[in-house]
Amino acid sequence: MDRLEIIGDVRLEGTVQVAGAKNAALPLLAAGLLSGQSLTLSNVPDVADVHTMAALLRGLGAEVREGPPGVLAISSGSLTNTEATYDIVRKMRASFLVLGPLVARLGEAHISLPGGCAIGTRPVDFHLAAIERLGARVDISGGVIHVDASRGLIGTRIVLPLPSVGATHTAMMAATGAAGETQIVNCARDPEVVDLAHCLNAMGAKIEGAGTHSILVQGGNSWRDARHEIIPDRIEAGTYLMAAAITGGRIEVTGGRLEHLAAVCQVLDEVGVTIFPSDRGLVASRDGPLRSVDLATEAFPGFPTDLQAQYMALMCVADGTAIIREGVFENRFMHVPELLRFGADIRHRGATAIVRGAKRLEGARVMATDLRASACLVLAGLAAKGRTTISRVYHLDRGYEDMERKLKRCGAQIERVSEP
Missing domain, CATH: 3.65.10.10 (Enolpyruvate transferase domain)
Incomplete structure (x- = not known):
């Protein structure tokens, strides 16, 4: 030690x-699960949390390749797993960010309740409520959150109780897989939220309003290969x-x-x-x-x-x-x-x-x-x-x-x- x-x-x-911003890199890495296309990120910080997230993506079946210093390429054309295990999630709360992409892409997710820094209660209720508003069914048993969206996600109006950055990330990524329009109200306005929206748009999503209190997400994306530089x-x-x-x-x-x-x-x-x-x-x-x-x-x-x-x-x-x-x-x-x-x-x-x-x-x-x-x-x-x-x-x-x-x-x- x-x-x-x-x-x-x-x-x-x-x-x-x-x-590059650690708090931007983690949701951007999770976003690499959404499209099945290639996402190349530059200005990626060389920090432990990024390595943990990359390991999680690999465990889900994604390919994460290291290029020159600060560059990671994610390809998730053949995801093989929808379960984020406790061994990974306990190390870092941000592992929970794979929830939205997995539900949007595959219609299900199984994620252990998260760990991370013990700096106070940071409930995942807001994340789960947003997913449920989109039409998913949520069940928690044995310390694992099970989400079923096999019937499909439907665009809706999501009002966050607080401007949670993590819940805004989850709602925004999940909504890209919903049919129709989703409005996220009382969302976080942080630069990391704006950065994620810019990346998702580069990947083929249709998102407006990031950086304000209201974000609009249109479903029905035509995903494509993308490159993005982290703030x-x-x-x-x-x-x-x-x-x-x-x-x-x-x-x-x-x-x-x-x-x-x-x-x-x-x-x-x-x-x-x-x-x-x-x-x-x-x-x-x-x-x-x-x-x-x-x-x-x-x-x-x-x-x-x-x-x-x-x-x-x-x-x-x-x-x-x-x-x-x-x-x-x-x-x-x-x-x-x-x-x-x-x-x-x-x-x-x-x-x-x-x-x-x-x-x-x-x-x-x-x-x-x-x-x-x-x-x-x-x-x-x-x-x-x-x-x-x-x-x-x-x-x-x-x-x-x-x-x-x-x-x-x-x-x-x-x-x-x-x-x-």
Whole structure:
């Protein structure tokens, strides 16, 4: 099991290239099951979750071929299986995204209830309700969800209780196999939803409205071979913007898009970080002190929950007191006990944390509990005086491509150590 060793209190300066978005790549890989034609994806991030999804597709009978770095080609002309087993699904909740394509393509699916990061209840009810609205029958027994759409899917109006990104992906992909028109209301507006719609249209689907609260999907597609480039990872970009901020440095984040990070950049500006666009992305720099600013996570275009932990690390060294409210996942404060090991002053109850900053962090031995908490601990280690050791960094590898190498290029003293 690997660990990271960091000598902190070093100003970072340099350029970081953002990889393709993990949260876009996973539904795009699942979409490769829809058509039976070839789908070639570029700018695919080299992260553990992508490898897990590729293994799942292969287990279903699809061919997933690796090309040059960052390129995967999916061919699913002869799917042989409609069951996503527990051994795969327990590793990653996003495995559930194969539900929509399997039902649309083959009329059935058998998927184990999902696992993944323990950051709070993330029910699959919305996914299943959308599938049922399209005419499928759903049964859950023995920890496995069985879906039968052998009578065919019929276009309808689907109203999501919340703008769930995953449920929007599932509804959109399933609706491509339904007869007639489907309207998805109160859908997520995230860039990853828009990216999936662009890819599906390139494959031959007919989808309008992605990026708004209402998406229209026309059934009766003429599928074709397609190529699609995955958008840059906005969460990775936001993490490196905060790395510049917490170390008082200057980092150009190549591939960062202001339109994907407007809420994040606005908050960082209030905190005292200068952010401006460059020809290649975004630049973040800080010369003066950090100011504490209250924050509440929200659905896009609000501040993303996937950057809440990293922001909390930033507030640990800011002047004043910040109140952070988690509005998406109720249990996304598992990084708090680990930040306390650095000497941070944080109190939390329920979905609210109070962070008293301006304290100097001291290096510590800490343990990653989930993907974004891992990044939070790296940021804290970069700012802390002395040595920090982060164990269980396999969480980090699920969503960040070669983070230690990118940070080292900006001057960080960080090493990965492999343990027997």
